[in-house]
Amino acid sequence: MNRTLREAFHREYMTFFEQAERTRRWNPFTDIPWEDLRDSRPDERLALCAETFCGVEMFLPDYLKAHLDLCGGNYGQAWFAANWGYEESRHSLVLREYLHRSGQRTEEQLFDYAEDVLSRTWRSPYDEGRQMVVYGAVQELTTFVIYRKQRDLAARSGDSVLAEVYRLIGRDEMAHAKFYQRMLQLHLETDRVGTLHDLAHVLRTFRMPAEDILPDYEARVAVMRTAGIDSGVFFKEVVLPTLAAMGLSRHDLPGPRARAAVDVPIRREPHRRVP
């Protein structure tokens, strides 16, 4: 990655961090109205979803490793990874607190679950740094959409505490999605053809991280459908807004067969590979 792009990433990170410090810090112990849990009734469907998302968020060490492997002396990206990791660490933690404080899981159950999750390994789905930036933009926005739907579901079920938990997590996910979108915009300005190719490739092959390596995955699948993310929702609420944020439409994306034509004539920036 050239110096101009590294400098631009650094400026973007400073804007992101300043905004996060000013407007988006929250405390899982004091900013959630935990006392209101006494007004809500246990709901196993909501609890199973919360436990599943808690598990997905718990692969944080693997996500962080993938981030840091891609940084390679890039100050802005490395500091983003550190701050991103801190913010993400609150997500599994607050869902864990919810499950325990609402009486729907014991400390022992949650400890066993964490041990089970952390005995498994998530591997990053793409080798190239720029494709991982696309993946980050898509994954963060998809996560935001999922949490927004869970928030609505919790509110309709009378669980205002869980709704607030999802609101705070979702706000972080949206901020992360916007940061990745800005990084992608910078890539587009540097290498439009190559970036469009990576965008098309990741959009065609995207899968949410880790859900399929969670313990008891099969049992979770049916309940997870309540998250309401099918291909239509993904296209309308994730793909189109991601493209629109960069001033693109789906007609700007090359088809799969364009790869050879894209790869040959242009000089592409080398990207670090994730082992």
Ligand SMILES: [Fe+2]
């Ligand atoms: Fe998260």
Ligand SMILES: [Fe+2]
């Ligand atoms: Fe996130």
